[in-house]
Amino acid sequence: MSILEGTQGSTDGTAREPAPPVPLLQVSGLSVAYGDTDVVHDVSFSVAEGSALALIGESGSGKSTIARAVLRLLGARRARVDGSIAVQGRELTGLREAEFLPLRGRVLGFVPQDPGSSLNPVRSIGAQALEAAALVPGARRRADREALVRGALERVGLPDPQRIIDSFPHQLSGGQLQRVLIALAILPGPRLLVADEPTSALDVTVQKQILDLLDDLRRELRIGVLLITHDLAIAAARAEEVVVLQDGSVQEAGPTAQVFTAPRSTYTRALQADVPGLNPDRFAGLRAERDERHPLTGDAFPTDAPQVQVSDVSRTFRSRDREVRALDGVSFAIPRGRTHALVGESGSGKSTAARALLGLETVDAGSLTVRGRAVDPTDRRALREVRRHLQIVHQNPFTSLDPRFTVERIVREPLDLYRVGDRAEREERAAWALEAVRLPEALRSRRPGTLSGGQRQRVAIARALALRPDVLVLDEPTSALDVTVQAGILEVLLTLQRDLGLTYLFISHDLGVVRQFADTLTVLRRGEVVEAGTVDRVLSDPREEYTRQLINSIPARRDTTEVPA
Amino acid sequence: MSTAATLPRRAAAPSAAAASARRYAAFAARRTGQALIVVVLAYVLVFLVLAAIPGDPISAQLDSPQAGYTDAEKAQIRSFHGLDRPVLVRLLISLGNAVRGDLGLSLSTSQPVTAVLGAAIPSTLALAVTALVLAVLIAAVLGLLSRLLPEGPLNGFVRALPTVFLSTPNFLIGLVLIQVLAVNLGLFSLVDPDSAGSTLAAALTLAIPVSAQIAQVLITALDDSAGQDYAEVAASRGLPPAQVVLRHLLRPSLLPTVTVVGLVLGEVLGGSLITETIFGRTGVGTVVQKAVAAQDVPVLLVAVVLSAAVFVVVNLVIDLLYPLLDPRLRGTEGTR
Structure with missing residues (x-):
């Protein structure tokens, strides 16, 4: 000093x-x-x-x-x-x-x-x-x-x-x-x-x-x-x-x-x-409509017949002199038409959990099922069937789209790979997906290089939608985007959930967005579950110190208590 | 971040450094072992290829009617050179002899191969080493000037030079240098090709196109570093621009530059042949040229394996340099 x-x-x-x-x-x-x-x-x-x-x-x-x-x-x-x-x-x-x-x-x-x-x-x-x-x-x-x-x-x-x-x-x-x-x-x-x-x-x-x-x-x-x-x-x-x-x-x-x-x-x-932290109820209307169309049969955290079921999954990464427990007995379930958030900081294991669900990562113990089918990375044929109903939207729309393909071709590609219908039908489906994410028609013959970040992420969502999956893994889908663009993307995703009954696994580090967007959440830290429950309960009444710390880190909370003066 | 978490690590720090040094030693030993295996494999491969070439100078001499050897004499000579045995047996004998330092006799001059090449190596070594040093120096100067000179015509000129160097034929540079330095300025004598002046001129001839390749990589790497955040942040702290270049841009740029130095070595070795001819020097290039003309297999074998060995050694040195240049390659056993 x-x-x-x-x-x-x-x-x-x-x-x-x-x-x-x-x-x-x-x-x-x-x-x-x-x-x-x-x-x-x-x-x-x-x-x-x-x-x-x-x-x-x-x-x-x-x-x-x-x-x-x-x-x-x-x-x-x-x-x-x-x-x-x-x-x-x-x-x-x-x-x-x-x-x-x-x-x-x-x-x-x-x-x-x-x-x-x-x-x-x-x-x-x-x-x-x-x-x-x-x-x-x-x-x-x-x-x-x-x-x-x-x-x-x-x-x-x-x-x-x-x-x-x-x-x-x-x-x-x-x-x-x-x-x-x-x-x-x-x-x-x-x-x-x-x-x-x-x-x-x-x-x-x-x-x-x-x-x-x-x-x-x-x-x-x-x-x-x-x-x-x-x-x-x-x-x-x-x-x-x-x-x-x-x-x-x-x-x-x-x-x-x-x-x-x-x-x-x-x-x-x-x-x-558009700032999530300042507007926790921004999408309350959309979510209420969704709940009306796709009511849950059980309680808010049901265990019977969920779309996604992850039970007691563990995964340890070993290198010569180090061992990292990326996942340690992690379990969660997501009912149809709802969103579950995996929340945690870097190194918490949330991405490993998503990769394991997609069959991109083997697990040491535990089981993962999607619509009742087990995810098994060693069984390629079964995995292909699972993935047809399980698609992913990546974090970075600037690197996840092939720059040489037109938007239309990018969205049609999964349909081509799965040989869905004839060419006319695939084109129709691709057009439907692009319609669903509200991408202007004029952009469909463009290449990703000429699109903005928000437009690219819409293309990525449309590509994930093309196969009409039941479950989408959303890996920090808006963290690379501006707040106004983020709000647009979240709205598209919630509208799709309302209309199609999609089930989301939402990976995020941003509790402000989670509060707007998700129904249930699991807080992860160093591969372990810190706390889990409905978003309302965990955010209003956190039981663990770490969760409280995360909630206090949403900058807007200081604002709402301090600024109105 | 908390004290509790950092304290134990602090205590473990010295042993971590020792462990890192141990890992580096193991890595160096493994790489050296691999390099030796590559040289031996090169020997085997070159031997087999040369053995597969139909005909040899001895047979050609013996079979020609003018020589007038009897069949018994022919067989005796063949057997003296070991040519009557199967290829694999010859390979094993040759390898065994090579390990003991006996590289055989030249077929055309009957001198030991070690003597034939030994006489030529110093001249070529002087040429190649001088050329490589000159090439690195020229490239370093061009690279640094490209960052230190303000944007403008002069900087543009410096940046264009490598392309000019690359597109000028080797022999033309040599002839111009001879004309200007030896004939016009009389800086060195054309009669004594091994004089320092002549060696320097020959090395420069060889170095110019090679320096261009190194300079191109260095300039690109420096430009890349200059666009990195750390360069901007260093400048924001008040570090003068020249120091930003020397302290922050140069070292990260050495990794790709060192890599390309290893790659252009082939050019130096190959170019030395042409350069030796232009400057009238006797070196490995001339020996190889004669050996090819005379189908002198033992000399060729050793010359080719020798160039392979030089390649292997230089790239071994470069591999061992990587972890020293970039600390990020140190920690995890250096698996590159």
Whole structure:
């Protein structure tokens, strides 16, 4: 702590001004263009010392471009920047590279989006940290630099700095890496931290810890934070002020409480309506209609004749010196026409469970059945029959579609593989599936490369639907998508469930979405079932500490309790 | 993340490092063993292929009417060279002798093969090693310049050079170098092909097209690293651009570059033959050329196995380098 203050003093000596009203960061009339395309248009905002401002927007809104314009990291992309960016009253846009360089790190710190790729994989953390410390004026001797590094690592909540220093990036978890990156960012004592989606690559409980850390640093070190996020809930919980961006222009700006309780622009209202954490009952109507059409015979957690039955399944992965219990006595059942969610963080075993159900993974013990048929990876013929009624929608629509095929061909492919009917019938079925996911007719002869993420995921769902399966495994189907797109996809899935009585196994790490979408859930941790039951019961009355922790990590819960003021 | 979880691991850290070193030693031993097997297999394969070629210089000499040998004399000479035995027996004898360092006699000069090649190897080794070092240096300079020079015509020129180098024929570079360096500038004598100047010129001839291939891979790898998040984050911390290149881009780019160095080695060995001819040097290339013309099987056998062995050794070294260059390849027994 004292070390950090020491370095701050040395940088402040040159930059501190007595005039208090000058904001830390003042952006006015900022426009950024790549060639002829305007990405950011006339954006203005300011960040005061020790406060946080959130730039909110979906992909393509220009929020990351603004962050990079402030940090002057647009570099190689030949961007044209107009308008004014001033830090502590000093205009930055006209500075030459050599004049800007001393501001990097020492005044402007950067916390990147994906900690997994933001440290050099072939160099130790220590080497990279010492390199960062060497840039701090005054840290001349190696011992000073080492002390700086240790102090910063301890400050960000890494209790064993030596182990971190000796590690390579691939040996640490995402949360630890993000702490390291924050430590390196605060080490030279910057006045402003630009955090570009600092938690979107992290598990929810880790996300909360990292955001708490940023809050603490902001208060203690009086650092201003420019927080870039697509997640309204995070902005609502963490920022004093928000700027809502759409297509590079400001839609709305103001104090967080005001923007969230009384949004003035229709875009903010629409955006807010699509945030799962803020709207738990968004799909209640659709689900009620579904329940009417496909009533359950037993109680809410029936055991008789479920569509999917997983009983006491275990699977251990072994390598030379390690054993990982990916699944340890996991059981669940899903009745027809309902959705069961497998919830857990990375490494919880939820994906292994889905792979086992699809027959892509053998299990050590236990049984899996789909519509009464056993899933047995060794019996290819039986597996083919099971899979006909069991399809999957993958997480990443950008890699799960063959780029050389047209949309129509992609959706028809499973029908071709199973030799369903004649060609005319297959085309008819493919058209029906594309109709069901509401993909515009004009897009059917296109290839995936020209489609947006949401459109691609609709194609992936249509492909899964083409064989008219009874059960769909949805493996984080919306986690790569913006909230408005996510809401559209969830609505399509629930409509299909209402109309066709489909049964879903929904893999997710996002309890906000689970609350909107699923009927029952199993919380997994390190391969074990922590808690299971109906979504309503588990979320309103969690019996396990870990579940409570997960629920507390839904950022919007803080918002709903804190913001209406 | 919790203290309870990290403390035991900390205590285990030194033994983890030792275990990692043990794994590396085991990996190195296994790779070396595999390399030896490859060399032996190469010997067997080359021996069988050469044995399958119809005719040999001895038979050709013996059978020609001018030689005037009697059948008994012919049989005696054949038996002296072991040619009357079955192929597999000859293979085993030859292998056994080779292990003991006896590589046989040249058929055309009757000198020991070790002497024939031994006389040629130093010259070729000097040429090939100098060429490889030059090629790596040229490639490194081009690669670094491609990242250090600001975008513009000069940078574009540097990036175009490898393509130019690749498309210029080897012999043309050699002739131009001789003309300019030896004839016009008189930097080295054409009479003594083994002088340092001549060797350097020959090596440069050989190195230029080879450097182009290395440079292309290096430039691509550097550009790829430059687009990675860690490069941007390092720049955001205030690391000057040149240091970002040297500290952050170069090392991740070494892996593919080292791989391609192993691959272009064939070019260096093959190119040395042409280069030796242009510069009038006597080296392995010239020996091989003569041996092919004279169907000198024992010399050919050793020359081919020798090049195979060089390949195997260089690629063994590269394999052993991988885990040192990239820590991610260290932990899990290095199964690459």
